[in-house]
Amino acid sequence: MSATVGVIVNPVSGRDVRRVAARAADSTPQSKRNQVARIAIGAVASGARRLIVARDPFRISEEAVRHLRLDAEIEVIDIGARVRPEDSARAADAMRASGCGALVVLGGDGTQRTVAKAWPDVPMVPVSTGTNNVFPFMLEATLAGSAAALVVSGEVALEQVAPRAKCIRVEIEAGPRDLALVDATLLVGDFRGNLLPFEPARLRRLLLARAEPDAIGTSPIGGLLHPAGIDDDFGVEVECGDASEGSRELRVPISPGLYRTVRVADWRRVELEQAVEFRGPGVIALDGDREHTLAPAQRARLWIERAGPRVIRADRVFAQAAHQGLFLDRGTWRDPHADG
16 A cells, blocks of 8 residues: 555535524635645654645645645645536545545535545545534544554554445436435425525435434434444434424434424334335435435435445544554564563
């Protein structure tokens, strides 16, 4: 494995209309620039010998690494970024072709999904800079770079610290295939591309690979009923209804600083590979992004499988590194567990 770390930044993550419609925090270009610099410093300190970043119109990564004095090769690649979701996919493709052993990806659930679609088994450290962040971690950027570097340098084995994530596969009748990393939602009376928080009255069905009770968005709709975490080999399906159907009310933080009441008709645990059907009319949202329109009676088949990206778990990386004595002077360190 090459000792090369790639850094992908969504320059507009944490900058959409939910700063007006709710109270989500801003993630400014300057704050991201600072994070990229810390990632680079952490990566080189922990064994990375090459860093690759992508040029973007805000010059976030390029400026972050310009004046760093690091003992590593730093490469800025031009992917023709236009501040569109496909920029992250092009960056992932380019970094994979350039020999990156792992990526650090700054963005929300949607950004991580875009990268995972481009590079399905990517070893990645997902770092939260978006709005609804179930998949990426709230992780200090220095540690994110360090964790990625300890893996790409071969000091810590990828297989020990980076399990495959769950994902939701989507097959639309007479339509495309797609995937989500956290949630798939069927909405009625909505439209593709809408960036406003979901209106609870429009929710009909949810399939959740991650039903986290301490999350924001649609994930806690299942998480507050039947939690399904990152390591659980199952998901949760939720059926939403209205008062006439005998449903019950569930108070949910649907967006940062914004609670809404969701009416829940039923919910159940869903095993891996177990198929769930969505039927139109409606719009399917994947990881919060309204992506596909279902015509009346058109069906979509969905299931959860553990075939997503390899998520590098920083806590496991550092625990393993500590056990191996990687942070001590190798000349004086002695394994305390060794015989004698």
